[in-house]
């Protein structure tokens with residue numbers, strides 16, 4: 001089995017290769033290590049290998065781990081589904097939130113973002129493949145939610161995120177990501193501050209970089225396969 005550091009080297013090199021292949025500017029893709037279910041020790045290993053952006057899905061797990069991590073230059077991304085009663089603590093403990101999919105959640109994040117902190121940077125999660133099992137706002141509702149979020153203090157709307165249905169073929173993976181890119185482009189006419197696309201995981205990294213991802217969220221390719229029953233509720 002390869003070490004976390006070796007895996008990171010591979011993923012970083014893959015991203016660089018895809019940036020070149022698809023004529024993306026160098027370093028235009030930020031790698032987020034999706035560290036759900038990983039221990040603080042394993043997060044430190046990834047940190048030592050150069051990772052500064054970490055994505056967490058479960059609030060309590062993230063808070064517990066962070067108390068064991070003194071590193072101050074880690075940027076924390078919340079990437080899991082948001083229960084509205086958890087929104088307050090998410091606003092306190094994270095720098096970015098990728099999974100805003102309804103106004104009540106955005107309002108709670110806004111109300112609870114401490115005044116002394118920089119605005120919370122948020123993505124709207126879009127259910128681009130209309131998968132009934134996936135969260136996210138529909139393509140049709142995205143513009144309205146974006147306009148509503150724009151008026152909320154303490155939040156900075158930065159872009160769109162998606163978690164598509166798994167596809168094996170590169171061309172099919174690209175089709176879904178292209179849709180998200182086009183949706184963002186439409187929104188940018190009115191909302192030019194929306195400049196980011198959070199899409200791509202271990203299995204569809206190439207497709208995501210090809211279609212303009214600025215953040216990729218990679219778990220398995222860095223940390224190895226997660227325990228099948230290790231996913232827990234918030």
Ligand SMILES: *Cc1c(COP(=O)(O)O)cnc(C)c1O
Pocket residue numbers: 034036057079080163201202203217218219220221
């Ligand atoms: C776990 C997770 C990832 C990483 O998935 P891998 O297939 O392990 O790379 C990315 N995004 C979200 C929202 C996740 O929950």
